Amino acid sequence: MPNGEKILRSWMVYSLTSKNLYCFCCHIFAMANNTNAGTFTTGFQKWWKLNPKVADHEYSNEHLENLEKWKTLEMRLKLNKTIDDAGLQLMDTEKQKWKHLLTRLLDITLFLAKQNLAFRGHDEGQD
Numbered sequence: 001m002p003n004g005e006k007i008l009r010s011w012m013v014y015s016l017t018s019k020n021l022y023c024f025c026c027h028i029f030a031m032a033n034n035t036n037a038g039t040f041t042t043g044f045q046k047w048w049k050l051n052p053k054v055a056d057h058e059y060s061n062e063h064l065e066n067l068e069k070w071k072t073l074e075m076r077l078k079l080n081k082t083i084d085d086a087g088l089q090l091m092d093t094e095k096q097k098w099k100h101l102l103t104r105l106l107d108i109t110l111f112l113a114k115q116n117l118a119f120r121g122h123d124e125g126q127d
């Protein structure tokens, strides 16, 4: 700030590979919606022009909407209230089912090996 005060902007990220400064929430959500929130979405390179543009961007309607979407998603991820949560629970149930089945098959195999028995059953039919 012009008065020397420092403000932490958690939404501002720097890419080491592209050497650009991005607005994290606008980069994620504006790109997903195919809207362009300006240079903070595509990458900001001219550091000497940051001063008025950061404040303008910070209070723009599009940035505030994207910031709200980001914070809402962050909260939902913490609470496991996302759309794919039901799918993840179903996948965990299936994983447990197959884990139990594999455990039973291994127990059977170990039992048969200890008793020196074959896997196939006793056939009393005519040959």
Ligand SMILES: [Zn+2]
Pocket: 023, 024, 025, 026, 027, 037, 040, 057, 062, 063, 064, 066
């Ligand atoms: Zn933004």
